Structure formats: C-alpha cells, structure tokens
Amino acid sequence: MRIALNATNIFRSEEVCGVGQYVINLLNGFDQMGCLDCFRIIVNPEVRKVFERELPGLRAKNAPYPAFLDRLRWKDGFFRQLYIERRSVPSFHRQEKADILFHPFMAQSVSVSKPSRTVVTAHDLFLRRFPDQLSKRYYHMLDHSYRMTLLGATRIVTPSQFVKNDILNYYPEVPGEKITVIPNPVAINLTETTPYNLPTPYILSVNAIRYHKNLITLIKAFERIYRLIDHSLVLAGPAIKSVSNGIAQYIEEKKIPKVFITGYLSDTQRNTLYQNAALFVSPSLCEGFGITPIEAALFGVPVITTRETSIPEATQNLLHYYEPATDDTRLSEKILDVLQKEPDPDRMRSIQETFRKAYSPQTIARQYWDCFLKTLEVD
Structure with missing residues (x-):
C-alpha cells in the first residue's frame, strides 16, 4: 500500500x-x-x-x-x-x-x-x-x-x-x-527536559491563548484565591494577539500578581513545566480531543478540566472536573480542594498507564x- x-x-x-x-x-x-x-x-x-x-x-x-x-x-x-x-x-x-x-x-x-x-x-x-x-x-x-x-x-x-x-x-x-x-x-518523553526558570510552586495551563480555551475564567479563579495559596499561575502556549492582549489587560487592571505568560515553548521546555507543576488546569470550552490534560497526567500531575465537548471522553472521566466551564467561583473552589489533598500515587500511576496504553x-x-x-x- x-x-x-x-x-x-x-x-x-x-x-x-x-x-x-x-x-x-x-x-x-x-x-x-x-x-x-x-x-x-x-x-x-x-x-x-x-x-x-x-x-x-x-x-x-x-x-x-x-x-x-x-x-x-x-x-x-x-x-x-x-x-x-x-x-x-x-x-x-x-x-x-x-x-x-x-x-x-x-x-x-x-x-x-x-x-x-x-x-x-x-x-x-x-x-x-x-x-x-x-x-x-x-x-x-x-x-x-x-x-x-x-x-x-x-x-x-x-x-x-x-x-x-x-x-x-x-x-x-x-x-x-x-x-x-x-x-x-x-507522545511524551518524560526524560527530555530543558531548564526553565519559574518560581515554584505553580499552577500550570498549557493551551493556545484563544477564545475557546477560556483562560479568562482561570485568571478570574486565580484572582479569587491567590492570597490564600503560595502558588503562581503559569500560562504557556502560542497566542492570538487580540485574546492575549485582553488577558494581559485584565491582569494589569485588576493588579493580579504571580501570573506568568510564557508564550510558545519547545517540547523540552514544556516538559520541564509539566514536570514541576503542582497542578494543571485546562478550562477549555471546546476540544475535538484535548491533548494537554492527558500530557499533564502522564507526568503524574493532578489535572482539573471541564466536561465540555469531547474532554470527558478523551480523558475517560479519570481526572478532576468542574462545571459550568465559565464559572470562575466553581473553578477556584475546585483548585483549592485539589491543592489541599495529597495525590494518591497508586491512582496517578493507574491513570498514567491507562493513557499510555490507549494513546x-x-x-x-x-x-x-x-x-x-x-x-x-x-x-
């Protein structure tokens, strides 16, 4: 053939x-x-x-x-x-x-x-x-x-x-x-990393900065709780200028500290961010599949995401979810809840193995x- x-x-x-x-x-x-x-x-x-x-x-x-x-x-x-x-x-x-x-x-x-x-x-x-x-x-x-x-x-x-x-x-x-x-x-090579200097601990989101990725809800959720936690918020991924400008303007107007926007990263830089993240959050409104929550889980990172479109199907209902997707109060509560719990290593290994075999x-x-x-x- x-x-x-x-x-x-x-x-x-x-x-x-x-x-x-x-x-x-x-x-x-x-x-x-x-x-x-x-x-x-x-x-x-x-x-x-x-x-x-x-x-x-x-x-x-x-x-x-x-x-x-x-x-x-x-x-x-x-x-x-x-x-x-x-x-x-x-x-x-x-x-x-x-x-x-x-x-x-x-x-x-x-x-x-x-x-x-x-x-x-x-x-x-x-x-x-x-x-x-x-x-x-x-x-x-x-x-x-x-x-x-x-x-x-x-x-x-x-x-x-x-x-x-x-x-x-x-x-x-x-x-x-x-x-x-x-x-x-x-496909994730867990051993291929490149040093990337960010203060830890941090909450990570790896997504293109586009409207349907709904990052503004994550920013608003972080705004509600940043005084209660030691974590920074890191947004990594390529951007559509109009959307990223709007997010940057909101952060500046509200004077929200501890937010880092990295822009596009190489695979090895991205792997470093996954490896050192305390929590991964993807608040997306629409995915045909949704790869980044799976990538984060393969690194053993606790993941919060939405139940929108294909996301529960692709993640096999194995992660942490909040709804509705645009409710920043619900998301902030879920972030605090997950951060306060020690991840179960056996469950995390089971999720990793499930995703590794399936995808x-x-x-x-x-x-x-x-x-x-x-x-x-x-x-």
Whole structure:
C-alpha cells in the first residue's frame, strides 16, 4: 500500500502544536510499526523546516506554487493553500501512483482529488460552535469547504465520538458509516527536559491563548484565591494577539500578581513545566480531543478540566472536573480542594498507564493502518 500524505497545512510557522503535533506523533507511530516507507509526503516550506528538526531523515517533497501567492497573506495564506490543495497535491498524488490520499486535516478541495480514495481527519467543528469568532465571509467560505470535503472524502476520521456526532448533526447529509473514530496519538518523553526558570510552586495551563480555551475564567479563579495559596499561575502556549492582549489587560487592571505568560515553548521546555507543576488546569470550552490534560497526567500531575465537548471522553472521566466551564467561583473552589489533598500515587500511576496504553503513537498508527486498508475495499 502506498499512501500520499498531504502535510502542507499542518504548521503556519515553526511552532509545533495542535494538528502539527498530531501528525508528528502519528508518523512516529508508523515508524515504530516499520511502515513509514509506505508514505509519500508533500509539504510547504514551513512544514519542511519543522520536519527537518523533529523528524530528521524523513523524505518529503516541496509543494510547488506561484511565488506571488506568498504576498497574499489573507487568513494565513489562504490562497496559497487553496492553490496547493487544488493543483499541487492532486498532481503529487498522481505522480506517486498512491493508493490513498490522506489529508490529516480538513483539506479545502477534496473533491478535485476524485476518483482517488481519500481519507480526511476532521479534528473539530470549531467554526460551527463559535461562528461569531469568524467574519461572516470567512465563515461561509469555510462552511462550504467543510461540507464539500466531508461529502467528497472516501472515509472521515474523527478523534472522538463527540466530533463524529457533531458532523452528523451539522452536516446530516454526510453518511455516518464512512466516519471512523480514532483518538489522537499522545507522545511524551518524560526524560527530555530543558531548564526553565519559574518560581515554584505553580499552577500550570498549557493551551493556545484563544477564545475557546477560556483562560479568562482561570485568571478570574486565580484572582479569587491567590492570597490564600503560595502558588503562581503559569500560562504557556502560542497566542492570538487580540485574546492575549485582553488577558494581559485584565491582569494589569485588576493588579493580579504571580501570573506568568510564557508564550510558545519547545517540547523540552514544556516538559520541564509539566514536570514541576503542582497542578494543571485546562478550562477549555471546546476540544475535538484535548491533548494537554492527558500530557499533564502522564507526568503524574493532578489535572482539573471541564466536561465540555469531547474532554470527558478523551480523558475517560479519570481526572478532576468542574462545571459550568465559565464559572470562575466553581473553578477556584475546585483548585483549592485539589491543592489541599495529597495525590494518591497508586491512582496517578493507574491513570498514567491507562493513557499510555490507549494513546501511544504505535497503538493509534495501527488503527489508522486498519482504516486505510478498509478504505481500499470501498468500491
């Protein structure tokens, strides 16, 4: 079996997070299976730089496109990506004579790949749940693109049953039988750390600073209790400027001390923060899977998160939860409650082992491989 992998839209910079981390973890899983040579990979310039750093020796081909498209920066290079997916990727697929074209994200133009067998990963339907976070024009463009992609794909993979249900709810014309649920792979090297100087003890949140990550609720909860605890609050992750500016302004106006915003961190720096955290909190409103609470638990850190969307499913109801997600009073009470209790080491080890077995890259890669084989059987 030969698989053409479209990796052209998994990074928009050299910062590895989200979909990009998922693809790297998945490729590592295929490598552990011994079948990485079955993949033919097409990338854009940003992805190539990251792959050379994270996956040395991996062979990939640059996607050709007209140079002037680099000057059209609307929506993170929307038009460049549209050209690549309509022209470069289908051409690459034909040249490689691949059996399957795999888009590990919601590609914009799956329909032009027909009659190829295509597998698409739909990570979430953020645009449907938070339409007011997009302009009307961009929302309608994406909504149309999503519908065409979901209808055009031979098989759809979702990281949770929740996302599958979302697709069937918002796009009822999509046949449910062609949707396969496969969790995201989670890979953490517990021994690879880089020193990062922060005062301890601290409460940690690793999330992109975006609206739906709901970090303002965590800030308000910390505001209620910072006088009662010795802990600082550390927010780590890449930021959308408008959201991070709003958070910084709130912290300044309310004069909340002991809050550290690190920005994007490397994997080894992030591991150091996990390793030394007293508590991890993820107050997210919407996740297709939700990887960071699982990562923190793998480090043996107590975790508080929400019961929103796919989070209880992905975390298997094994962590600490509070609700409603936007209630900072409830969150502050839960933080105090968890901090006052000594973690049960046997329970923490059990959670670690459960997540390690369920979400190891090789385990998830095998499920994808089975999905690819079933896709080949489709008439």
